[in-house]
Amino acid sequence: MAFRKLSMDELGRLTAEEMRDASKSPFVIVLDNVRSALNVGSVFRTADAFRAEAVYLCGITACPPNRDIEKTALGATDSVAWRQFSTTLEAVQELRAAGYRIHAVEQAVGSTMLDDFSPSLTEKHALVFGHEVFGVDDQVLASADTCLEIPQHGSKHSLNVSVSAGIVAWHFLTAFKSKTA
Numbered sequence: 001m002a003f004r005k006l007s008m009d010e011l012g013r014l015t016a017e018e019m020r021d022a023s024k025s026p027f028v029i030v031l032d033n034v035r036s037a038l039n040v041g042s043v044f045r046t047a048d049a050f051r052a053e054a055v056y057l058c059g060i061t062a063c064p065p066n067r068d069i070e071k072t073a074l075g076a077t078d079s080v081a082w083r084q085f086s087t088t089l090e091a092v093q094e095l096r097a098a099g100y101r102i103h104a105v106e107q108a109v110g111s112t113m114l115d116d117f118s119p120s121l122t123e124k125h126a127l128v129f130g131h132e133v134f135g136v137d138d139q140v141l142a143s144a145d146t147c148l149e150i151p152q153h154g155s156k157h158s159l160n161v162s163v164s165a166g167i168v169a170w171h172f173l174t175a176f177k178s179k180t181a
Helices: 016-021 037-049 067-073 088-097 138-143 161-180
Strands: 025-032 052-058 081-085 100-105 124-129 146-149
Touching (some): 037 052, 037 067, 052 088, 088 138
Parallel strands (some): 025 052
């Protein structure tokens, strides 16, 4: 078989306006003091790709408009809803009050390996990703319903936060799709 790249028209992508009105996956991505605006932009693109409900930007996390966010977001800040919070704990408390299950993504005692976790279809989920060096804030981690850990088999002890967001969002989306198929 000969392969050929698809044209933009063949991809059939939604416009930013159509994306805002489209049905969403039942999860919000929460960024806990993520210091790199480039990482934030990458997470926006991931949120767009997997139709996340929103991205919550907490603490020192950069917010649009921001040149470095736009470098990697490539317009996803226009298609994905976002909110800013002074602290991650404030965002998590609001999400919990709205019925979300809080999942911190962190290497921690008692964590559940992502490949052993199956999210509920009947619940909404908040996926919390932490600072590039310090991880998820200890208070936020203590308030989480679940701590999810991405299995890693190499010599490095962590993944880039935007890569982690992509892996976890993909896991949730495929779990939702397999349960509705």
